[in-house]
Amino acid sequence: MKKKIIYLFLIIMILVSGCGSKKKTLTLATEAGFAPYEYYKNGEIVGVDIDIGKEIAKELGMELVIKDVAFDSIISEVKTEKSDIGAAGISYTQERAKEVDFTIDYMESRQILIVKNNSKIKSPSQLTNEKVAVQLGSVADEYLTENYPYLTVVREKKFLAAMQDLRDDKVSAVAMDEIPAKELITSDMVILDDALVVDHYGMIVKKGNQELLNKVNKVIKRLKEDGTIDNILLKHLGLKTEKTQKKQTIIDKFYYSVIYDGRYKYIIEGLKNTILIALGAVVIGILLGGITAVSRNIYDNTNKFKIMNELSKLYVTIIRGTPSTLQLMIIYYVIFKAVSVNIVLVGILAFGINSGAYVSEIIRAGFNSVKKGQIEAGYALGLHYSQVTSKIVLPEALKNILPALGNEFITLVKETSIGAYIGIIELTKASDIIASRTYDYFFPLMIIGLIYLCITLFLSKCIHIMEVRLNHASR
Amino acid sequence: MLVVKDLKKSFGKKEVLKGIDLTIEKGDVLGIIGPSGCGKSTFLRCLNLLEKPTSGHVILEGDDLIDNKELDKIRRKIGMVFQQFNLFENMTVLENITLAPILLKIMSREDAKKEAIKLLDKIGLKDKADNYPEELSGGQKQRVAIARSLIMKCEIMLFDEPTSALDPEMIGEVTELMRQLRNEGMTMVIVSHEISFIKNFCNKVVFMSDGKIQEMGTSEEIFEHPKNELLINFLSKINKR
Numbered sequence: 080m081k082k083k084i085i086y087l088f089l090i091i092m093i094l095v096s097g098c099g100s101k102k103k104t105l106t107l108a109t110e111a112g113f114a115p116y117e118y119y120k121n122g123e124i125v126g127v128d129i130d131i132g133k134e135i136a137k138e139l140g141m142e143l144v145i146k147d148v149a150f151d152s153i154i155s156e157v158k159t160e161k162s163d164i165g166a167a168g169i170s171y172t173q174e175r176a177k178e179v180d181f182t183i184d185y186m187e188s189r190q191i192l193i194v195k196n197n198s199k200i201k202s203p204s205q206l207t208n209e210k211v212a213v214q215l216g217s218v219a220d221e222y223l224t225e226n227y228p229y230l231t232v233v234r235e236k237k238f239l240a241a242m243q244d245l246r247d248d249k250v251s252a253v254a255m256d257e258i259p260a261k262e263l264i265t266s267d268m269v270i271l272d273d274a275l276v277v278d279h280y281g282m283i284v285k286k287g288n289q290e291l292l293n294k295v296n297k298v299i300k301r302l303k304e305d306g307t308i309d310n311i312l313l314k315h316l317g318l319k320t321e322k323t324q325k326k327q328t329i330i331d332k333f334y335y336s337v338i339y340d341g342r343y344k345y346i347i348e349g350l351k352n353t354i355l356i357a358l359g360a361v362v363i364g365i366l367l368g369g370i371t372a373v374s375r376n377i378y379d380n381t382n383k384f385k386i387m388n389e390l391s392k393l394y395v396t397i398i399r400g401t402p403s404t405l406q407l408m409i410i411y412y413v414i415f416k417a418v419s420v421n422i423v424l425v426g427i428l429a430f431g432i433n434s435g436a437y438v439s440e441i442i443r444a445g446f447n448s449v450k451k452g453q454i455e456a457g458y459a460l461g462l463h464y465s466q467v468t469s470k471i472v473l474p475e476a477l478k479n480i481l482p483a484l485g486n487e488f489i490t491l492v493k494e495t496s497i498g499a500y501i502g503i504i505e506l507t508k509a510s511d512i513i514a515s516r517t518y519d520y521f522f523p524l525m526i527i528g529l530i531y532l533c534i535t536l537f538l539s540k541c542i543h544i545m546e547v548r549l550n551h552a553s554r
Numbered sequence: 555m556l557v558v559k560d561l562k563k564s565f566g567k568k569e570v571l572k573g574i575d576l577t578i579e580k581g582d583v584l585g586i587i588g589p590s591g592c593g594k595s596t597f598l599r600c601l602n603l604l605e606k607p608t609s610g611h612v613i614l615e616g617d618d619l620i621d622n623k624e625l626d627k628i629r630r631k632i633g634m635v636f637q638q639f640n641l642f643e644n645m646t647v648l649e650n651i652t653l654a655p656i657l658l659k660i661m662s663r664e665d666a667k668k669e670a671i672k673l674l675d676k677i678g679l680k681d682k683a684d685n686y687p688e689e690l691s692g693g694q695k696q697r698v699a700i701a702r703s704l705i706m707k708c709e710i711m712l713f714d715e716p717t718s719a720l721d722p723e724m725i726g727e728v729t730e731l732m733r734q735l736r737n738e739g740m741t742m743v744i745v746s747h748e749i750s751f752i753k754n755f756c757n758k759v760v761f762m763s764d765g766k767i768q769e770m771g772t773s774e775e776i777f778e779h780p781k782n783e784l785l786i787n788f789l790s791k792i793n794k795r
Binding site: 450452453455456457458459460461462463466470471474475 | 602604626627628629630632633634636638639640641642643644653654657658699702703706
């Protein structure tokens, strides 16, 4: 029976991956918070890299699909064939070249320092033991870490956060690419003339995919020679972003954060996915948690289901003993490595499996909360295990289980925010997208914070009503 | 009716029962006394296998309960009354009494209800049928617990300190009901530290100490003419109080 299930699973995997390989789409992985190379505009990801990607797709006769993931995830996206190419202003480094193949470079990038106008630092050579903010894993990060051992490098997940650090005087400088830097600086800042280092951007493909590499190289070569890339860059740099408008009022900021460009749509999309994932995960969690808790209870009471009991214990131990972010990434990048699958579904599955372990313990605690005497009275009357469990233990235990399950659901709603790691647009990612366009974190973060709070307050209220009813029912 | 042969029970390394032999005849009202920790409650709980003996036999009307696949069926014949009553807290008095006969398909729902009402009438709690256990006094709870066993038409009843958790003014209503059962010929095994109650109520008494039966006899033999030194010692301590 077990073998049959394994075979069936294998067949499904082969079918699914088979379907995946026949696709007529070219998937490009990027992180859309890096204007002008990739950023959100009118709900779409656009930018220099995207336009080049479109040219490549056109040349290959394929349709371009853009996938927005965390910068650190782009290489694994390409390695695991979840995406065909990666383009996010990625500089050539030997370390990266060990993991993936680089195309010829399409852009020269200068890593520069941004400082406040009144800063004493006038050149990179003056850096000694200051604090400098960078984007985690960016070229500037690697370069500073390697060449300036006395610096304190503040590694932020986003350029915007790095800029915020400078604005708040938490750091003396920000190190990053010159072109996006021009987009990001405000009037109180200046870009130093001397570059830290000059780099070259390339796109990445899976190691050994020579066919794709050659085709992409050919397109890039043509675009460079006929001046298309320069035009594309100018087009995107010429964009007037909101930050150039001086002295925004609160109302302006709110307007640009929520209404302008239909940005509320990101929040709605994020809210939808957050709720979808939390609901789906809680269902899977209850199923998994129920099965494991009951099989452990059966084993404890009747010594049957020994293997299930051991498996359940192992499952709970592993899930509770590792970070949920890690579990999410393992499920996405390792287990679903070769399968193209809806990312929200992956989220539901990952959070569901995670939640199941906690639900399992909640249910076990509920079972254990039933007084032993109640159970003994049942046995003494001649009832057997299943009757005692279903008629006496379960109804009593539910009084403790249901409110705890409600709290688990609240935790899940908040936990979904790590879905952004694999590119799910849930609430937190939505606020990130908006902030990457407005260069202002305040409103997006406050708004989603408020939404989380509303959801959890609403759920708390539901749990409270449920508790009152349950107490009433036993009266 | 109930025969116990060389019954032993250990909790981990601690041996609580060190080999007990006992025969209970139909209609016997047997009291078990002894210092606390002597194993008398454990022994009682071994009689319906709420505690699984480490070795030995418990034989009810020829059926050995140990490793018996039909244990659930045999348990129906053995009623048990607990110190803490152990009524099902999420069920009404009526549901407490009718749960087992309905679930085990011994009676139809209607018959079980009729029978329960009859029993409630007998124990004087007909008006409490729809109340929940937490609305009852201790004495009322214990009477309901007895009725819950009676509806199973049990042939022998085990009482584990039935009055210890009761306020003094409620002990009477429970012992009165037990007296009624005794007079109807119910076989009873009672563990209690209410020595005067055992003395006056039981026709046979067992004195346990250190995991063994030290002396066994009629109530008169045990209390008026004790032979075992441990028993003499035990009784003298009690009389001093």
